[in-house]
Amino acid sequence: MARKSLSDLRDEMRAVARGEGKPSPLPAAPLLAALSREALDLLGVMLREHPATVAELVARTGRAQPNVSRSLQLLAGHGLIRLEREGREVRPVPVAREVRVDLLRGTYEAMPLAGVA
Numbered sequence: 001m002a003r004k005s006l007s008d009l010r011d012e013m014r015a016v017a018r019g020e021g022k023p024s025p026l027p028a029a030p031l032l033a034a035l036s037r038e039a040l041d042l043l044g045v046m047l048r049e050h051p052a053t054v055a056e057l058v059a060r061t062g063r064a065q066p067n068v069s070r071s072l073q074l075l076a077g078h079g080l081i082r083l084e085r086e087g088r089e090v091r092p093v094p095v096a097r098e099v100r101v102d103l104l105r106g107t108y109e110a111m112p113l114a115g116v117a
Contacts (some may be wrong), residue, residue, distance in 0.1 A: 025102065025105065025107030025108060025109050026078075026079075026107060026108055026109070027106060027107060027108075028101050028102070028103075028106050028107055028108040029106065030078070031078045031099070031101075031108050032101070032108075034074040034075065034077075034078055036071075038063070038067070038071060039071045039074065039075060041061065042057065042061065042063075042068065042071055042072065042075070042092075043075065043080065043081070043094065045057060045060055045061055046081065046092055046093075046094045047094050047097060051092065052089075052091060053089045053090065053091055054068060054069060054072065054083075054089070054090045054091070054092060055089070057072075057092055072092055078110070079095065079096065079110050080094065080095065080096045080099070080110055081093060081094050081095060081096075082095050094113060095110070095112060095113060096110035096111055096112055096113060097111065097113050098110075098111040099111070
């Protein structure tokens with residue numbers, strides 16, 4: 001993956017903000033490291049069963065709440081889910097169903113779910 005100057009990154013961000021371009025693909029290595037079997041299982045449950053809260057996701061998976069929360073934070077950081085706070089509860093919302101990895105460039109792109117902004 002080619003390095004960009006700060007000026008190039010600023011120009012790219014402004015073009016994306018104006019709707020004149022797409023952001024550069026993200027580096028794949030951190031995402032691939034985050035996609036453990038447990039993280040993939042959480043994504044599967046969220047996509048299939050649509051749990052209303054993190055507590056419900058914990059109950060459905062049988063995993064410890066701190067472990068689920070840590071995995072959700074990682075997934076949110078990579079743009080695969082969104083965590084929405086509703087009062088004291090947090091709702092995990094999947095925003096991607098598919099990830100495309102370019103092995104030659106070492107980048108990835110998350111493909112958005114239909115109907116999710």
